Amino acid sequence: MQIAIVLYDRFTALDAVGPYETLGRLRDSQTVFVAERPGPVRTDTGNLALTADRSLADVPHPDIVVVPGGPGERAQLDNETLLDWLRTADADSTWTTSVCTGSLLLAAAGLLTGRRATSHWLALDALKGFGAEPTGERVVTDGKYVTAAGVSSGIDMGLTLLGRIAGDEHAQAVQLLTEYDPQPPYDAGSPQKAPAHLVERFRDGSRFTPA
Amino acid sequence: MQIAIVLYDRFTALDAVGPYETLGRLRDSQTVFVAERPGPVRTDTGNLALTADRSLADVPHPDIVVVPGGPGERAQLDNETLLDWLRTADADSTWTTSVCTGSLLLAAAGLLTGRRATSHWLALDALKGFGAEPTGERVVTDGKYVTAAGVSSGIDMGLTLLGRIAGDEHAQAVQLLTEYDPQPPYDAGSPQKAPAHLVERFRDGSRFTPA
Numbered sequence: 001m002q003i004a005i006v007l008y009d010r011f012t013a014l015d016a017v018g019p020y021e022t023l024g025r026l027r028d029s030q031t032v033f034v035a036e037r038p039g040p041v042r043t044d045t046g047n048l049a050l051t052a053d054r055s056l057a058d059v060p061h062p063d064i065v066v067v068p069g070g071p072g073e074r075a076q077l078d079n080e081t082l083l084d085w086l087r088t089a090d091a092d093s094t095w096t097t098s099v100c101t102g103s104l105l106l107a108a109a110g111l112l113t114g115r116r117a118t119s120h121w122l123a124l125d126a127l128k129g130f131g132a133e134p135t136g137e138r139v140v141t142d143g144k145y146v147t148a149a150g151v152s153s154g155i156d157m158g159l160t161l162l163g164r165i166a167g168d169e170h171a172q173a174v175q176l177l178t179e180y181d182p183q184p185p186y187d188a189g190s191p192q193k194a195p196a197h198l199v200e201r202f203r204d205g206s207r208f209t210p211a
Numbered sequence: 212m213q214i215a216i217v218l219y220d221r222f223t224a225l226d227a228v229g230p231y232e233t234l235g236r237l238r239d240s241q242t243v244f245v246a247e248r249p250g251p252v253r254t255d256t257g258n259l260a261l262t263a264d265r266s267l268a269d270v271p272h273p274d275i276v277v278v279p280g281g282p283g284e285r286a287q288l289d290n291e292t293l294l295d296w297l298r299t300a301d302a303d304s305t306w307t308t309s310v311c312t313g314s315l316l317l318a319a320a321g322l323l324t325g326r327r328a329t330s331h332w333l334a335l336d337a338l339k340g341f342g343a344e345p346t347g348e349r350v351v352t353d354g355k356y357v358t359a360a361g362v363s364s365g366i367d368m369g370l371t372l373l374g375r376i377a378g379d380e381h382a383q384a385v386q387l388l389t390e391y392d393p394q395p396p397y398d399a400g401s402p403q404k405a406p407a408h409l410v411e412r413f414r415d416g417s418r419f420t421p422a
């Protein structure tokens with residue numbers, strides 16, 4: 001199986017690395033990082049670059065498509081080269097997936113119309129605006145479309161899909177080797193759990209708010 | 212504050228990206244990825260490269276040192292350039308930290324002797340061999356040394372240290388924006404929780420077993 005993880009300027013690193021580190025441990029698979037042009041692609045902070053080893057054109061028919069999110073997603077919403085690639089790749093993919101605002105790109109390409117899907121909690125309204133049916137779940141599967149909530153949820157998505165493809169035992173082995181036994185020091189990881197004034201602050205004008 | 216995240220050939224990506232995505236959101240800080248030589252550094256799978264923007268020599272006195280782990284750690288245990296840099300950086304650092312088998316590099320540099328520390332669950336004996344006192348905890352703080360268990364635990368370490376430095380509210384805001392509300396599909400993330408036969412299989416000959 002070929003797994004293509006799509007990079008673009010100002011994506012969020014963990015959105016891409018979560019699925020890479022879990023789903024990418026699928027046996028007999030090859031993960032390839034792709035972008036419009038090969039080479040280093042800067043993340044949203046500007047402090048890190050991940051290398052896209054291949055161009056989108058070089059990898060037209062991956063078995064699994066993974067689209068991360070991030071503040072740079074907004075600038076891609078009218079990038080027809082990327083949207084066309086998503087449509088073409090999706091036509092033959094076994095699974096088409098996203099993390100965070102990556103789902104807005106799938107939706108902008110017309111792939112999530114009428115489908116249950118999710119995104120970063122600040123982007124659920126925008127996702128609805130693109131014709132999808134947002135849910136509050138962390139990982140949403142609708143047919144071959146698997147979307148995850150914000151940033152870190154790509155780890156849960158990766159393990160979920162890994163289990164679906166390779167079986168529970170393989171996914172558990174990957175969970176064990178990545179020692180994914182989360183113990184966050186706070187319980188503020190969702191708008192339902194975080195202090196209300198923080199939620200409001202970001203709803204009122206977060207830099208993470210998508211288009 | 213300057214945060215230096217150290218890269219070396221065949222490190223594990225999530226070890227580095229977890230702290231980057233959390234601790235790296237510290238206000239008025241600059242995160243810089245460093246390696247012996249600047250340029251792309253390949254991860255353990257070979258399918259991804261992260262860019263080291265600066266050489267170790269360019270960044271001699273970071274305020275926070277972050278050392279990820281990974282299978283490539285073994286080859287660094289006698290890399291005196293790296294070990295000397297760790298000792299020099301540590302002499303002036305405010306915090307010296309590691310994820311996964313990164314703690315073996317700190318220990319090999321002599322920085323964890325007699326200190327409580329942790330590492331990947333398969334590396335705790337090796338850590339003891341270097342003179343540290345391994346604990347089974349996910350994040351261990353001993354003075355200015357903060358070590359984390361395997362791979363994904365760098366997220367918990369990053370949030371913990373972020374809260375310590377910038378206060379609970381800032382760390383909670385980062386947890387909320389990264390939507391770190393973990394919902395793993397399995398409960399197999401530690402040797403105490405995973406199926407026993409998986410634990411034994413890896414204890415008997417994992418490629419993750421450190422030196």
